[in-house]
Amino acid sequence: QVQLVESGGGLVQAGGSLRLSCAASGRTFSNYAMGWFRQAPGKEREFVASINWSSGNTFYADSVKGRFTISRDNAENTVNLQMNSLKPEDTAVYYCAARSRSGFRYAYIVVSEYDYWGQGTQVTVSS
Numbered sequence: 001q002v003q004l005v006e007s008g009g010g011l012v013q014a015g016g017s018l019r020l021s022c023a024a025s026g027r028t029f030s031n032y033a034m035g036w037f038r039q040a041p042g043k044e045r046e047f048v049a050s051i052n053w054s055s056g057n058t059f060y061a062d063s064v065k066g067r068f069t070i071s072r073d074n075a076e077n078t079v080n081l082q083m084n085s086l087k088p089e090d091t092a093v094y095y096c097a098a099r100s101r102s103g104f105r106y107a108y109i110v111v112s113e114y115d116y117w118g119q120g121t122q123v124t125v126s127s
Contacts, residue, residue: 001026001027002024002025002026002027002028002031002098002100002115002116003024003025003026003116003125004022004023004024004059004096004098004118005015005022005023005025005096005118005119006020006021006022006094006095006096006107006118006119006120007020007021007023007121008020008021009094009121009122009123010067010124011098011124011125012086012123012124012125012126013086013125013126013127014086014087014088014094014125014127015067015085015086015122016086016125016127017083017084017085017086018083018086019081019082019083020080020081020083020094020096020121020123021078021079021080021081021091022036022078022079022080022081022096022118023077023078024077024078024079024096024098025095026037026058027100028076028077028098029050029127031053031098031099031100032052032053032101032102032103033050033051033052033053033073033098033099033107033108033114034050034051034053034079034092034096034098034099034110035047035048035049035050035051035070035096035097035109035114036048036049036050036070036079036081036094036095036096036097037095037097037111037114037117038090038092038093038094038123039065039092039093039095039120040091040092040093043092045095046061047061047063047109047110047111048054048060048061048064048068048081048094049064049068049069049070049081050059050070050107050108050109051070051071051072051079052106053072054083056072057104057106057107058070059107059109060068060105061108061109063089064090066092067079067083067084067085067086068081068082068083068084069081069082070082073094074092079096080124081094083123086119086123086125087125088125088126089125090123090125091123091124091125092123093120093121093122094120094122094123095117095118095121096117096118097111097115097116097118098114098115098116098117099113099114099115100115101115105115109115109116111112
């Protein structure tokens with residue numbers, strides 16, 4: 001059982017920055033990957049970034065490469081998403097997710113590949 005709590009969402013102007021944090025508790029030692037997804041109104045939840053918990057390897061959606069950075073800290077129980085050069089199309093509810101199953105893939109980028117989800121935090125980018 002893993003609990004995830006996001007924080008850091010808010011309103012920011014285009015070109016600005018925002019930093020999201022996700023605090024994980026519970027059986028965190030069983031996590032193999034953590035990721036960030038986002039969902040805009042009327043759209044499917046889409047992959048943003050992921051990090052392999054043990055190796056620190058990261059993977060990003062093409063739409064955010066060079067602008068977003070995923071990282072881990074606090075004895076590997078917190079995952080962050082630094083978002084720079086924000087665009088209006090980045091507006092969405094952002095969700096933190098954790099995968100508790102082992103696997104062989106380099107990166108997990110599909111919703112069904114994750115087992116635990118946070119409540120989501122709203123990010124709104126104005127033009």
